[in-house]
Amino acid sequence: GAVVSQHPSRVICKSGTSVKIECRSLDFQATTMFWYRQFPKQSLMLMATSNEGSKATYEQGVEKDKFLINHASLTLSTLTVTSAHPEDSSFYICSASPVQGGYGYTFGSGTRLTVV
């Protein structure tokens, strides 16, 4: 079945530094990848939609200069949290949709970001 690998699973960084999270589709090509954010005991909130080779589309209220998304290939999308602050601490989850055939969303296992 379709597998999405997300790395790292946990990361602790100092305030002011940047952190990169990778999302890879292992056995299928993903036209579109989605990034979500989940605060403790809350639901998943869509942050942005990225399409291979084009700029990401950000949801209202999400700072595109802070959350840089790059979808350089059909199997890799990255989310970089720039100049991280404690309020950026959250659980980040990516999801991918296949290029062709089938319909579905495959989710990564998530990244727990803690900014200290």
Next chain:
Amino acid sequence: AQSVTQLDSQVPVFEEAPVELRCNYSSSVSVYLFWYVQYPNQGLQLLLKYLSGSTLVKGINGFEAEFNKSQTSFHLRKPSVHISDTAEYYCAVSDGQAGTALIFGKGTTLSVSS
């Protein structure tokens, strides 16, 4: 825009009892509906999905859901729950257009006790 409403934030139930987790969606011409489960500090696991066809959808771990277009509902049911079913459950919707994201409800915490 699509949206889903999960009507219960918490559902406590005893082991081996039946359970229903309720979900209503905003009406649209086409709608795809999903139920996911999330255990603490883990990602999402797909329980089941409705794309088209039979309105009764069977999923993993003994769960099933029924798509009801007239009531715009997609309630999740299990006839007999186990302690291990304790988790957060999310209903999600998509309009089926290529490149559109899943939109999630606020979640329902299912707590199964002995």
